[in-house]
Amino acid sequence: MLVSLNWLKEYVDIDGVSPEELADKVTRSGIEVDNIEYVAEKSSNVVIGFVESCEKHPNADKLNLCQVDVGEEKLQIICGAPNVRQGQKVAVAKPGAVLPGNFKIKRAKLRGIESNGMICSLQELGFDEKHIAKEYAEGIFVFPNDAPVGESVEPLLNSSDAILEFDLTPNRADCLSMLGVAYEVGALLEKPVKLPSEEVTSTEEKAADYISVKVEDENLNPYYGAFVIKDVEITTSPLWMQNYLLAAGIRPINNVVDITNYVLLEYGQPLHAFDYDRLNSKEIVVRSAKQDEKLVTLDDVERTLNPENLVITNGEEPVALAGVMGGANSEVTIATKNILLEAAYFDSVSIRKTVKATGLRSEASTRYEKGIDPNRVKRAGIRACHLLEKYAGGKVLSGVVEYDVLDRSEKEVDIDTDTINNRLGTNISSDEIGNILNRLQFNFDRNEHHFKVFAPTRRGDITIFEDMLEEVARIFGYDNLPYTLPTGSATAGGLTKSQLLRRAVKSYLEGVGLLETRTYSLTSETYIQKLISNEIKDLNPEPISLAMPMSEEHKYLRLSVLPELLKSISYNLARNQYNLGYYEIGSIFITNEKELTKQPNEQLRLSGALTGKWFEHPWQMENKKVDFYVVKGIVEGLFEHLELPITFKQVQLPDMHPGRTASLWLGDKEIGFMGQLHPALEKEMDLKETYVFDINLEVVLQAHHHEPSYTQIPRYPSVTRDIAFVLDQEVHAGDVQVAIAKMGAPLVKQVNVFDLYTGENLPDGKKSVAYNLLYQDPEKTLVDEEVEKSYQEIIESVSKQFNAYVRS
């Protein structure tokens, strides 16, 4: 809502308050003022002049030589504007005047002839285009004939006006009217509101003789008032009205249309003027449109309607789309003589539906959608009649023809001082509350500390105690509320076990050098099927797609974090960032339903992607690329950190390197995978050699139950032994390791691989894997024979089990 302060002054006294101060006050009491705009920059010494004569400049085709009466004197002025004429009243910058941009007007000679001033256009007076009516967009501005010669142009041009842009929250539809704004500003400044004149001199002729009104559905249209005004003269509206409309962002058209718009802005009540003679009937019937009924609206667009749209008809055919836009067939034109003026109350939901269906949103429909004041509907019609009488020479026929089942009652809300103070944490007195209600101009009955408030119908947002609580608080001032801290029952705040563990996981991963990322949960059709972990695939998940996606790129809820994470990797590679170690914790969304009827299972995954160099120390000639074992080490370390036993099994997965992928197991539960991406996918996604991991974090967090307790530090020395086995290439070193540990238990406490060798001195297809065994007996010092016995047992067992032999 654009609020002209000069206009506002008609209803409430704001003298002595600068636009900036007022904007601040309004903002701080609940309506954000987004912008303060001045209609024109300041200029001085510009007056209204009368062009007594206007001739061609003898030495220049495009210049005119004008004699202009500016009251105290007559000035000879040369003017280049194409529209300057004898007999006009114009804006004259006298010598010594200062125009915007510090442009000083001096006496000068133009092509040999003296010019003593300048006849100005509105642009030259610093008006923004949007405050200039279109007939004056080019050339000088011409005042009406009654403009007083010699006086300053300012009052007539409204050039000193400041316009505040109110950013209204949906509950404050009352401030979609100047009167509503006046009540708000009045409350803030403690000033009364002056209501505009609704005086009408009615004729003896009765409107009822000209029109009847019928409404089919009282819920959709509880009030319809028809006024008939005869013998109007269509002309331009008064300059002040045009100025106010321009300030509010509405282009002046003619006096009749301008008056309906003016009252719309003044009262917040949409009005519509029909050309009575073009209605071709003596009745108004308000009904739902028929299926596929047609109406050409004022914007010359043919609308195809349906029964959800409410229409105004002449009994036969639609003449307006109720509350949204009039019909072209009954539009007021230059030839209009008699007017039917509509002031109606339409149901907001019905209007909203029509707006949505037609895409037509107007000043009128906006107000209907947000709710109008039932007590202002008829009054707005009368106000418009007053103005039509005054500024369009119309004769208002007596009586309003109406259909009226409108509820105009005020909501009663009980408040009391104690509860208000209790809820706000304040100590406001009952008298002060009474004073606040008076400032708001709310009627109330007071019984000591209890108030029965009659919320005015203009404030449809006030229905319950809490609404009044807010009114009292905001007029009292949020700034005046004290600062306190909760005193209620003590609560132990904190993180859940899962949240704490997630933080531990994150700090581990960051400690080993990974950067955390955040990617989108929505992915494309291409990526939704990619890199889904086996245990998720086993659930036969159905991809979940949005009903109305914004783009193909973000259409499906992800089933793996990896594709979007890999997109980030690719993004970086394209920007010459080659060495990356990323991880992310995020949800995937799993359902079996083709058509979702209940919420999907949201599972937390821990995913990572690494590429490029893992570390590099060039001058010591150290250089380590990310490989399978770098990533595996990170994963192993994580599970060691969580004290959970993880195992890795060779596996083949789509989009993964067939020989460099492992599935991850926690006991007999598959919990994810890791490995190198398939080179084909790397190529498809513009990646280089990239390794990933993807883990069901939820299962991991649930499995975690580590509560450390002290274990005696061994008092007896340990013994280590090394064995190197020659194995077939296909045999997994890890399987042998497990077998050694099993065979050696309980004396063997640790088995580690310390060497891997293939090549010279070994037969083809063989490899040598060397293990380091740690023997320890917590009860006593080990004797050689025990160790040797176990060692031999292990050799024998492994040799048999894996077709291996000891490498000497």
Next chain:
Amino acid sequence: MQEQLKAIQQEALANIQEVNNLKELQAIKVSYLGKKGSLTQVLRGMGKLSPEERPIVGEVANQVRETITSAIDEKNTVLENAALEEKLQAEAIDVTLPGRPTKVGGPHLLTKVIEEIEDLFIGLGFEVREGPEVETDYFNFEALNLPKNHPARDMQDSFYITNELLLRTHTSPVQARTMKEYKGEKGFKMICPGRVYRRDTDDATHSHQFTQIEGLYVDKDVKMSDLKGVLNLFAKKMFGEDRDIRLRPSFFPFTEPSVEMDISCKVCHGNGCSVCKGTGWIEILGAGMVHPNVLEMGGYDPKVYSGFAFGMGPERIAMLKYGVNDIRQFYLNDSRFLKQFHQA
């Protein structure tokens, strides 16, 4: 004999002084104090002395031995130190050469901001809750006083999956879920960070996915001044002790009264400058007293219980606090962006 001893001492001390390596020093030690050393030889002649002379000469002999021994020890220390010094000199390296880099990872900026806020509110007794990202229409809207035909819930603004399920548009549904869990039986304080989604086209100031942190405190006698106190504490901890807050009335369907919180601009401290567009204040979050309908739907009697709620955007806070000027940066994961914030 005493003269002999004195002569040995003199000679030994002279030799010790002259020697300049440990090996020779060792040889000197042997030549005087060893089994065949000159001092030892002399002492062997002690037996020939008279019983009267013996203790006198014995004392002198001991003095001589001690003097020589301590001179040797002293010299030994000097020579050892010199040798060590020489070794260390030889071991010197160029400390300005770069070290072997340790991988340094780190959290995402949003995580950093979120955890900072979490920790702050945990300190005030808030628990941290989470909720599903795919929400029911009921919890996302209806339970928050946004009935089906409410103008504020436009299909166009939300990512619906079906008529009843959508990607949550805010973390507020966790308010309703938490109240349900506590069954209207006792007061609680919670915050809820999480991902939310809106049907926006991604640009410098909009993102179809972003994060929010919701806060809710329900108890008997919760006051609006408590909200102001808690928000003030939050703002000062998060943005600095020199920042002020102001509350402005606003409108949200799920709170009444509703509040918009601004903090004073860090550049001009409330006087108005280009950073705050001349207002002196920067909008940070929305809040308010929980609407009685919301309490009631959550199972709390609004006559007995009251509460406050607030909701803030970690992206916005991060942008203001760290000067990030494009919201898309949070989701592009440009390593040059991520690395700017991974420090402690």
